Amino acid sequence: MLTKTEAIVLKAIKYRETSKIVTLYTKKFGKLNVIAKGAMLTTSKFGASLEPMSYILAILYKKETRELQFLSQADVIKSFLELYKNYNKMTIGLAICEMVYRVIKFEEENPRIFKLLVDTLENLNNADKNEINLLWYFLIHLVDVLGFGLNFRNCLNCGEKFGMKNLSQKVVFYPVKGGFLCSRCGAGASENFYSVGTFKSLVWLSGAKIDSVTSLKIDRNINSEIQRLLFDHLREHVEESLNLKSLEIYNKLKQS
Numbered sequence: 001m002l003t004k005t006e007a008i009v010l011k012a013i014k015y016r017e018t019s020k021i022v023t024l025y026t027k028k029f030g031k032l033n034v035i036a037k038g039a040m041l042t043t044s045k046f047g048a049s050l051e052p053m054s055y056i057l058a059i060l061y062k063k064e065t066r067e068l069q070f071l072s073q074a075d076v077i078k079s080f081l082e083l084y085k086n087y088n089k090m091t092i093g094l095a096i097c098e099m100v101y102r103v104i105k106f107e108e109e110n111p112r113i114f115k116l117l118v119d120t121l122e123n124l125n126n127a128d129k130n131e132i133n134l135l136w137y138f139l140i141h142l143v144d145v146l147g148f149g150l151n152f153r154n155c156l157n158c159g160e161k162f163g164m165k166n167l168s169q170k171v172v173f174y175p176v177k178g179g180f181l182c183s184r185c186g187a188g189a190s191e192n193f194y195s196v197g198t199f200k201s202l203v204w205l206s207g208a209k210i211d212s213v214t215s216l217k218i219d220r221n222i223n224s225e226i227q228r229l230l231f232d233h234l235r236e237h238v239e240e241s242l243n244l245k246s247l248e249i250y251n252k253l254k255q256s
C-alpha cells in the first residue's frame with residue numbers, strides 16, 4: 001500500500017553502499033523503520049530530508065508483514081535550520097529524538113506524542129534563551145502521555161495539597177509512584193531529596209504553554225536536579241538504557 005504520512009526523522013544510518021535505514025516517528029503509524037534506497041548518493045532525490053530532527057512528509061510502500069518499509073519520497077515540511085546551527089539547540093533536539101527512539105515501541109500510533117514532538121522541536125528552533133527548559137517540558141508531558149505522569153498536586157503520605165505551609169524546606173520524590181512527600185512528611189527520609197526550587201520549577205514547566213516555556217531562567221543546580229529526577233522516574237518505567245549521548249555532550253559543554 002502506498003501511503004503518505006507526516007514524520008520526524010529520529011535516526012538515520014548508512015546501509016550497504018548507497019542506502020540509509022531511517023527511523024521515523026510518523027503521525028499515522030508511530031515509530032517505523034524505513035529503507036531509503038540511494039539516499040547516500042549525492043544525486044539522491046532525498047537530499048537533506050533524512051537528517052535527524054527533519055520534519056517531513058513521507059511517502060512509503062507499507063506492508064503489514066514487513067518490518068522494514070520502503071521510503072519512496074520525503075519532502076521537508078518545515079526546516080528547523082536553527083537546530084543545526086546552534087550547538088545547544090542541536091544537542092537538546094537530538095536528545096529528544098534519541099529519547100523517542102529508545103522509549104517508544106514500534107508501530108504504535110499516538111498523535112499526541114507526534115504533536116508534542118513536532119511542537120517541541122519547532123519551539124526549540126525558535127527559542128532564544130533557556131532552551132533546556134524545552135527538554136524538561138517534553139519529558140514531563142511524554143511521561144504523562146505514556147501513562148506514568150508526575151503528581152504535583154498533593155503529598156503521597158498526608159494527602160495535603162502542596163502550598164506555602166508544607167513546602168518549607170526539601171521535598172522527597174518517589175520515582176516509582178511519580179509523586180512527592182511534603183517537607184513535613186519527608187523530614188525523616190534519608191534519600192531522594194530535592195529542593196523546593198526544583199519542585200516549583202517542575203510545577204511551573206508542567207503548567208506552562210509551550211511558547212512561554214523558555215521564559216523561565218532556571219539555575220544550574222536546579223537544572224541538574226530536574227534532570228536527575230526526570231531520569232530516575234523514567235528508569236522506573238522504561239527498560240531501555242537512557243544514557244543519551246547528546247545530553248552528555250550538552251552537559252559537558254555547560255560545565256566547561
Ligand SMILES: [Zn+2]
Binds near residue numbers: 159160185186
Ligand atoms: Zn505530607
